[in-house]
Amino acid sequence: MPSGYVILQCNVKKPENYKEYVSKVTPIVQNFGGEYIVRNGENQCVEGENKFSRVVIIKFPSYEKAMEWYNSEEYKSVKKIRLDNSEGSNIIIKGV
Numbered sequence: 394m395p396s397g398y399v400i401l402q403c404n405v406k407k408p409e410n411y412k413e414y415v416s417k418v419t420p421i422v423q424n425f426g427g428e429y430i431v432r433n434g435e436n437q438c439v440e441g442e443n444k445f446s447r448v449v450i451i452k453f454p455s456y457e458k459a460m461e462w463y464n465s466e467e468y469k470s471v472k473k474i475r476l477d478n479s480e481g482s483n484i485i486i487k488g489v
Contacts, residue, residue: 396452396488397459399427402445403481414474421471425462426454445481456487 405411422429431450436443453459462468463485 394455396454397456398430398486398488399449399451399453399459399463399483400486401447401449401451401481401483403447403475403479403483404445405447405479407478410474410478414471414478417471417474418468421465421467422451422462424467425465426458427451427462428453447479447481452488456485459485 419429428451429449430452431448433447433449436448451459453462
């Protein structure tokens with residue numbers, strides 16, 4: 394079964410408040426079998442334009458598990474913190 398990936402690109406507007414999101418979301422991701430692959434490491438845009446300063450990639454055991462995490466009551470309780478303190482895009486994609 395192909396893995397599922399969450400790809401978040403964002404600009405953090407309120408870093409101090411965003412830290413609360415990071416601390417609360419991590420155990421929820423782990424409870425759904427998620428593993429952080431990228432969490433804003435050193436990067437360089439080599440083509441096109443990068444409008445976001447933060448990139449996060451999370452690998453889940455399956456696309457369905459990633460969707461289950463995103464739609465879960467546990468995540469809904471902290472998602473608002475991210476939305477209130479950052480702007481960007483968030484996609485969930487099925488791996489090959």
